[in-house]
Amino acid sequence: MQELVKKAKELIESKEVDLLIGYQSDGEKGAKPLFVKNTQQAEKLIFNQYCLNNLVTYLKRPDVKALKKVAVVAKGCDIRSFVMLLSENQVSRDAIFIIGMTCDHVVSPDGTGENEKCTTCKVHNPHLADVVLGAPVPEKIAKDKPVHYAQLEKLNAMSQEERWAFWQEELSRCIRCYACRQACPLCYCERCIVDFNTPQWIDTRSNPRGNFAWNIVRALHLAGRCINCGECERVCPANIPLMLLNQSLQEEAQEKFAWEAGYDPESQPPLTTFRKEDDEDFIR
Amino acid sequence: MPENIYEPYLMEITEILQETPDTQTFRLAFKDPSVKEKFSFKAGQFGLYSAFGAGESTFCIASSPTRKDYIECTFRTTGRVTSELANMNVGDTIGFRGPYGNSFPLEEKFYGKNITFVAGGIGLAPVRCVIWNVLDLRDKFKDVHIVYGARTYTDLTYKHELKEWEERKDVHLVKTVDPGGDTPECGCTVKWNGCVGFVPTVLEQSTIKGGKDDIAVVCGPPIMIKFTLPVLEKMGFVPENIYTTLENKMKCGLGKCGRCNVGNFYVCKHGPVISYADLSKLPQEY
Amino acid sequence: MAEYYITQSKMTALLKELASDSGMEVFGPVKKGNDVFISKMDGKTELCLDYFISVNSIKEAIFPRFEPILKYKLRSEGVELAELPPIKPLVVFGGHPCDAASIPLMKDLFSWDYKDHFYLQRLEKVVIITLACVEKDENCFCTSLGGSPHGETGSDILLERVSKDGWQAKIVSEKGKKFIETHLDFFRDTITPEKGIPKLQDKDIPVMFQSDRVKKWIEKNFDHPLWEEVASNCWSCAACTYVCPTCHCFDITDDATMWEGVRTKNWDACTLPFFTKHASGHNPRSQSYERYRQRISHKYSYYIDLFNHVSCTGCGRCSRVCKAGVNILDIVKRIDEESKKGEK
Known part of the structure; x- marks a missing residue:
């Protein structure tokens, strides 16, 4: 990763950026975020198949936002979340330097092999970056082909009662640590709905009512916005299959609005726009 | 105290005073006569007041421990x-848990001394508790000075008591509003007879002569406190004799919920009253 | 003294029997995905007995995620306080010595002047059955804090594996003794210790830092740039604190209808952004590294000032769940290094 270290040093030395967020190795089979502020720290930068974290999530943090310019190491999938931040006016394009990394797939250190999200990836080669590093990777899926998530099939085949029982069991383990929210690049609200108490919209206790309300409201707030980076599910200490919720809504957005989030910064998410020709069959 | 440490005493609101458009004082009486009998507190202590159905909130006890039959809170x-x-x-009916925390060392350190109270805005509430305590035992103290200011006339709390202190011969009150603050708001036209200026400036220009044995009690917005301290030291007060009360977010008041600490200093247990000498040893996390 | 043994199948049967009793609360290890969680059981729960360490700690059995601390009725005549449900006897199976050690640690806090009888009554009524460790990973560091893979602190019964199928049960407390005597039928089998059953010794988990040196450094270095460096990747969730056996911070909230209400004590965490935010908007710990500094300082310095003990048992759970890569052992070791530098 000579190339990456060299580019990072260049950006830091020239003072083009105040901070660079990248990856460092974490044991033999692992990587973790690294905040680089000097060239010595830049030496630790790596990029490999264990670089799972979506580092774009740090761009929402107040202390990072306050900096003049920040560089971030990002895979194609991560850049999709950056595109969403751009189209929702959460970052200024000039304030961020994207070091795009080509990527065939990422691998969890637990030995489960290629990450599930990589099987539907259309951006192995970064689609928006200030510099792209790494050899080009052949794209396997055409841009305009709708994505289908295989793991949803089991859920969709269930009866309503079975689904209810399934989610009751899964969500009972939610301890309301908000790791899903904090790791999500698109959960950027300065004050989250769950932190509001006038009125208290969502029960903050980790009881069935609170857990259902929290997880469903979060999924709905991501409808048409989630870019399938899978971070919420990956960071969940309780192993709750949160992506099932997000992916259902993604398929919905494709079906109803022919929309996939995170590719084009010029286009607007379906729930923030209105078009006369939109199918409104949900209004009954 | 009940076996369940989270169980509040039930109290009836016996009087409500609208201090400013957004500030009120409640006078509260214990519903259970046996609790009323046993209850006592010291100046500087606080409690958790509950609106059943909404939750609990932390305020100081704003009345003086010398007034036995009730407590008051201003919020x-x-x-x-x-x-x-x-x-x-x-x-x-509201709930009350308390009294919690330490208190001003009246007997140990304040008796026989000149006392200067400096307060800003709603920061007068904890100070007012001590003022009345001192005035009710007036002969135990030497000179008593009060410097109190708010942004505008409207924002002055305890207006009726300011008048009383102004008229008393054994208290020297200087009241002030921030520059521009004497403009009558809410349609009320007031003939302002106090000073115009920020509290630290007014304090410095006052006739108060500080000394190393004199006591100062300061409470108000952080910015006021920040500028008041150097003035007090310049006037001759020493950090060991300057007291304030810390206000960090609290949920339990019992040293358990873990959010009010400043370093190893739990505001609910070791505080809220602290001298500047001690405060300067703590990390800047308040 | 008599020796007691119990097989895995007998243990499963015993726990299931106890869990079927509605007058009791039973917690045991349940598998979900690749991980095991200490969960509340009913008579039908499938137990998993083959695991290294649970994601969560046994904390939530004794200090629940949320629990009612006050019930009241809202009447036109005023407010009336109502009865709370009684605290049931508990059995907690499946923690390791690093879990059990946290329980007396938190007792210091919950009995600091004001006695939190919710915690203390549960402590009185619980039987903690702990598994001595046979495995470890790079996040384990109990020995650095005076713990041990076969430590007894906080347990009532310590199970040491002697065969593939069973354990020798060591009585640690009176409560443990009574429990075994009451359920003697389950503990009657004699198991001949098998060869090749791994046993973890203290020396297998080397001591990696000196906690008193760490404390001294923390006391003097509140403003040290190291804090920002080691904790800048913390994204401020509460995963670490909620799986931690010793983190004990909580929130108090009300939930009410027009006629009645309940006040509950709910887990809360110093790492969450709004934890210390005042109503005025001022936040004494507004940055994520400041909150993480509080977490470490509380455990390794403030708690010692108050109760003469580090509030960490070296279980490594926080590091295992943190996908932002914040590793408590790395940080404490780093502090220890800095402290050593200062000594020279």
């Missing part, structure tokens, strides 16, 4: 609990 409407409290009427 500004900012959040869920205070909004709920603000909508209550005389006769309604």
